[in-house]
Amino acid sequence: MKAIQLGVVVITIAWTGAATAQTEEGQSAQADAPAVTASAVIKRCDTQEPIGRARLRERASPEGVKIVEVGIRIQNGLTEGKHAVHIHETAQCEPCSAAKGHFDPGPHGHSSPDGNHPFHAGDLINIDITDMSGGVSDDDGTPLGSGGMRTLTTRVTLSDGPLTLFDEDGSAFIIHVDPDSYCPGGEEAGCAGGARAACGIILRDEP
Template identity: 35%
Template sequence: MKYLKKTSLFLLTIIILSACSSNPKKAVAVISPKSGSDISGTVTFTEQDGMVTMTAEVRGLSEGNHAIHIHKIADCSSDDGKSAGGHWNPTEKNHGKWLQDPFHIGDIGNLVVDETGKGSIERKTDLWAVGGENDLKNVVGHAIIIHQGPDDFSSQPSGAAGARIGCGEITRK
């Protein structure tokens, strides 16, 4: 009987710990139109086992590439999206292309938009976190900005991507 109790307690502990590690943390930015655009969509950040997967799905854009970045401030109140501030760049690196030095962690890249106006992009990294005390990694409390044009990955400080046509505040879910 004693053995059965110990085994049961051990198995219960394993089940509880497994459930904790498989419960992902999530944050979402709902994209609203700016600068007279018709854009809509969502950007979802899911953290599990130290890795964050970001998935952006938008519609209402012209065909082609459109820059997408994380900006400093979770404020989409202005009509032009400028209330979100500049790029989120806590490490103070030059603007560039995702995972190619130099780049900063607000540099996501370009959404590829098809002829129906739908676009998406996905990134997976350990450079971001969903919540927590590390301001160098925490995406919550920042904003997603989608631009009118493509990011050229070299113009400083933001890639010469044109007007801000979509904005979403990143909030924990």
């Protein structure tokens, strides 16, 4: 009986070791895979004038989790202060309302800006416009400045899958007139940033 039990233990250890090796090998392959990248030209909603650029890069963590790095830089194009930034569900920017609601795929998705906020897959951090030294103003004399944001998200992917930004409708960045308050009091109107100031269609870079 002891010999049989020992044999079972040896087989179990050997199988577990093989499974662990296969898992680690798969994670290593994912981590070593070429990064998927994308970009967007950010344009003002009122004039369609280009005011900045967004860059995205997907990489895998050592555990195989897909992480998307998002960076946006605005040059003399938005008013001073914080502005909400979200990924919206349609790759259309003319007019900016054509980008539709927030990107939030899946059976329980809720694209309404004030519904499920800030838990949409496309909800990001605010961009902060702090450099007003460019001497550029809006038509009504309002000064326009520069700024940027960088963040990481695991809510979306650039590669194929259920969270990909490149579904049949594509996706776009929307930058809002006001900051995102992240709706601390619930889903009140306007808590996601108000009117749309700028938009950029997200395009996957060629390998």
